[in-house]
Amino acid sequence: MSSHGDLSIEALVPDTAVLTKRLDEAGYLTDLGLATALFCAVRLPQPLLLEGEAGVGKTEAAKTLAAVLDTPLIRLQCFEGITASEALYEWNYQRQLLAIRVAEAGGSEAARTEDSLFTADYLVERPLLRALRHPGPRPAVLLIDEVDRADDEFEAFLFEMLAESTVTIPELGTVSASHPPIVILTSNRTRDLHDALKRRCLYHWIDYPPVARATAIIRHRVPAARSALADQVSGAVSRLRSLDVQKPPGIAEAIGWVSALQALGIETLTPETAQLTLGSILKYREDVDAAQQRGLDWVVSGGSSGERSESEGLERNRSGAASA
Numbered sequence: 036m037s038s039h040g041d042l043s044i045e046a047l048v049p050d051t052a053v054l055t056k057r058l059d060e061a062g063y064l065t066d067l068g069l070a071t072a073l074f075c076a077v078r079l080p081q082p083l084l085l086e087g088e089a090g091v092g093k094t095e096a097a098k099t100l101a102a103v104l105d106t107p108l109i110r111l112q113c114f115e116g117i118t119a120s121e122a123l124y125e126w127n128y129q130r131q132l133l134a135i136r137v138a139e140a141g142g143s144e145a146a147r148t149e150d151s152l153f154t155a156d157y158l159v160e161r162p163l164l165r166a167l168r169h170p171g172p173r174p175a176v177l178l179i180d181e182v183d184r185a186d187d188e189f190e191a192f193l194f195e196m197l198a199e200s201t202v203t204i205p206e207l208g209t210v211s212a213s214h215p216p217i218v219i220l221t222s223n224r225t226r227d228l229h230d231a232l233k234r235r236c237l238y239h240w241i242d243y244p245p246v247a248r249a250t251a252i253i254r255h256r257v258p259a260a261r262s263a264l265a266d267q268v269s270g271a272v273s274r275l276r277s278l279d280v281q282k283p284p285g286i287a288e289a290i291g292w293v294s295a296l297q298a299l300g301i302e303t304l305t306p307e308t309a310q311l312t313l314g315s316i317l318k319y320r321e322d323v324d325a326a327q328q329r330g331l332d333w334v335v336s337g338g339s340s341g342e343r344s345e346s347e348g349l350e351r352n353r354s355g356a357a358s359a
Contacts, residue, residue, distance in 0.1 A: 044078070044174075045078070048104070051067065051070045054073060054077075055067070057103040058073075061102050063092070063095060068239065069096065069239055069241060072238075072239035073096065075237055076218070077100070080174070080215060080217055081235075082220060082236040082237065083239065084221075084222065084237065085097075085222070085239055085240075085241055086221070086222045086224055088223065089282070090285020091242065092285075092286055092287070094180055096241070097176055097178040097219040097221070100176055106173045106175055106176060106217075107169065107176070108176050108178060109162050109165050109166045109169070109177050109178070110180060111161075111163060111180065112180050112181065113180060113182050114185070115185070117184075117189055119192050120161070122161055122163050122192070123161050124204060125161065126158065126159065127158070130157055131152045134152065153207070154207075155207065158207070163177070163196060163202065164202065164210065166216040167196070167200060167216065168210065169212075169214055169216065171213065171214040172214075175214075175216045175217070176216065177219070178221070179193070179219070181221060181222065182220045182228065182232075183222040183225045190232050191231075193232065197236070199211075200212040200216070243273075243276065243283075244286060246270055247269075249272065249273070249286055250265045250266045250269040253269060253286075253289055256290045257290060257297060260293045261302055264293060264302055265293060267303070267304040268296070271304060272284050272316065274334055275316065275317065275326060279325060280317065280325055280326075281319045281322055282318050282319055282322060284316045288315070288316050295315040296312060299311075304335050306331035306332050309331045309334055310327075
């Protein structure tokens, strides 16, 4: 991470066009809307909330932004029941206990007092505190992933940090960031987030990419894949999303599908090869059943076997008439 060590944030991303170009070069093909949102998050700075269906590239956007800025990515993966201590800090109880025993063995009382045990020496930094205490020279990218999986109490805990880039540790006081982190929050919208959290954030919805851009993304991520295969998979994934499936496949699943086809030495998507590899793209039995009921001919090419037979019959009739 030394190639841009002497450049400021302003020099690295002077405008959205440069940021878009740098993201593309790092392997993340974006559109102007997302590039603008990321640019504002970097330059204002202000937390950015990215929402969208699973697999559209929300997490990857934060990872690539950190790579572009040549700064650490610090990720907090949210889950149901996550607590402040799991996100911010905890005390190294084993080390504290060892210090007490050493003090007792040496006849010292100082190391056994509460004040001497609850100091920075015994503090274990978790992602939020690590991001705030990052020494620079550029701010870290703090990814708060799937914040919708946490509960309301955890959202309230985030308010102080998002508003002021500070947190309060009862035993140590207030910790303020010398280089406030670039904060990216992601949500799959499994529940509505609190308005107070949204007010503190910029907002951008990441939609499924159109087929042409999905093809370009697949080719970029799986360069060994043939263009025709990438195009076939992009179209097939788009059609699968139009079905009533529990988990619509995103670009991440499309990349995984192409990778699986590549590993199997398959260069063309057919109903037979789609049947073999449906598990790469659909993750529920009901979704697989829905695709099979609609017809894998339709999934692969947009037409059913019946439609193709009718087309072939018409073609034969035209050929017969021409021969006559």
